[in-house]
Amino acid sequence: MEYLKVKFITNPSRINKKGLTPLELQLTFDKKRISIRTGKFINPKKWNCERQKVSGDNDINDFMDALRSKVFGIETNFLKLDIDYNLDMIKDKLNESSNTHTILSLLNMFDNILCERVSDKVITESTYLKYRQNDKHFRSFLRDKIYSNVDYINGNLINSYYEYLLKSCSINSAISIVNKLKVVCEYGKSIGWIKNDPFFFINFKKEKKETIKYLTEEQLNKICNLNILDKEMGEIRDIFLFCCFTSLSYIDCKQFEKRHICLGLKGNFIVKNRQKTGTEQKIPLMEVAENILKKYDYHLPVPSIQKYNLKLKELADLTGIDFLLHSHVARHTCATLLLNHNISIEGVSKILGHSTTTMSYHYAKMLDETIYDQVLNNFNINFNVV
Template identity: 35%
Template sequence: MRTTFNIGFVCRQSKVTKAGKAPVEMSIIINGKRTYLTLPMKEDPKSFQKLVASKKMNPMKEYLEQIYQKVVVAQTELVKNDIPVTAISLKDYIQNGCTTSYTIDDLFTEYLKILKKRVGVNLTAAVYRKYEIVRDLFYGSISNTKQVNEITNGVIANFYAELNRKYESTTSAAMMVKLKTIITYALDNGKLKINPFNSIKISKRTKEVEYLTLDEIQAIKSKSFNGRLEKVRDLFLFQCFTGLAYADMAQLTKEDFQFNGEQIFIKKCRVKTGISYLTVLIDEAVEIVKRYNFELPVLSNQKYNSYLKEIADLCGITKPMHTHIGRHTFATYMLNKGVSIEVVAKMLGHSNIKQTQHYSKLVDKTVFKAVEKL
């Protein structure tokens, strides 16, 4: 990309002091971003205009020429030291003889501060926390006191390799996407000159979607549970019959259950993404919410998953039981019953059908065969 560069000098009437003079300022514009540097020289604004416009050399023009030469030297030094030439970095160099230190910690602190303002608006606290986790892991890969331009391609490649050793590919890929977002912010704001993600390909291998069959659902429904396990069983089956993520189910109130004639439906925005979803309750889901007078019991996600594993063991289910498997089961069932992928995407709160397509490859017609009425 071609760099646009412009240096100008102004002496503004609005800044005139009681002595009748205003400071001379240098305007630095690089790639459309402007900053001002106040110079020691002061002059009457009208006199300044005449002196600058004069075809003859005068002390003011000589002074401005000296300042301009300092700009040229500063620009050369920035390029020589592989520091991005921005309006801010140029100003820092002219003022201090060097650029202001900008560490890796400065970058993450600045970006996370911006993200935090979005929490509760168009970002969830859970997603914000994931960025904090990426930060903490990255600090384990490179010292956060190092300059941001020390984030090289090798650093990124090494960090990605470390993630792949510790986590599943989908998890490490999601973390890398978040890190790339932060690096892009640094590039866009002149904190980095060279993109360290060049040649880094984030690979996200598609995981086989786990879902429950008719026999497995029936085993859970027919098993007798007491106390906490009974509540967990009901919550899980409600997920299977509605497609709700646990975070969305946990947020439901009585007022969220709406009526359209004899039908009961839920229309809200997902906690995770803010995307709108609409799901109509089938008979089994209605039976569950009525059992609790439309106030489903709430557990922490961690305890919920732990109890689900206990239920799986008691029911002889060998598949990994977790909150998402209920959502997967619902999506698979709906698609196998002929519901269009666009409608299923809306029910799940997906922003586009691409997110829903990996369910469409499944053709097991036995899922929820006992549930005949949609």
């Protein structure tokens, strides 16, 4: 009679950003073989396949011993009951009896999957950090409940988590963070850990966004002509203006190098893929922007985003601008400036690096005087009203 063979295996070709590889349970029986994810990741350099041990990691070794015993226990029960079993039946019983499907296990497994995708360049580092933000908040919210079974995640828990987030986040930020948890739960469903969708009756509504903030040409001139003695503030002003005249986001400005400048038929262009989307931006380099680059020998002294936004707040105070300046205002300003100077929506879309013109309409907020001039120029018809 053939008996079940149990073995743990790794896949050296699937190493994540942390240098770890997934540990899988391999079952062989009746000339068939299946592999089951354990949710554990190990250092492949410390793995001894022959001894079925991880050097220096007693927790993983104990886990493997316990899981191996559980599998053989399931087989023994089938034999006692004289049941003709197969690998799928053992797998189902293993899933039923498994106590390893904790919230902590799910979060750790999902994090390792994301690390793999960053390494494979399927997702960006910035996307990964957004999921890490949810992970951090959710762990803090759960505390010791993180060791509970994944079934503990239900609609009531999600609503409580949302209320918890509102203590430190805006409504829209809280919803964005909760939506990251939704992706984690969808992954849990896809691997069979979560049976019922905990988000089925959840429907959070985001607040409508405020009107896009941008600088008028008068406000832009104020910043350009501002006499600044402080060196650091002067650098922040120049970087902000450079973004206003190129539409580059903070991160794209920070990554900018001289090699991104290309010679066109009528002048220089900045040609660079956006960090956020990977879409190409092709930006005509205005004289004012090029002068700023020359001032810093084409290497802009871009600080951290925290310091940048803090200094922009001071810059707004110095120029009497009555709304908060931040990195996005520069991009909005550039888009509006281009539209107000009769650059087509298609042209603006190319400069901003949008994949469709629909996205560019988000920025299409023209000044009142521009709208007024366009109406007069296009509808200069005389009517006599009696």
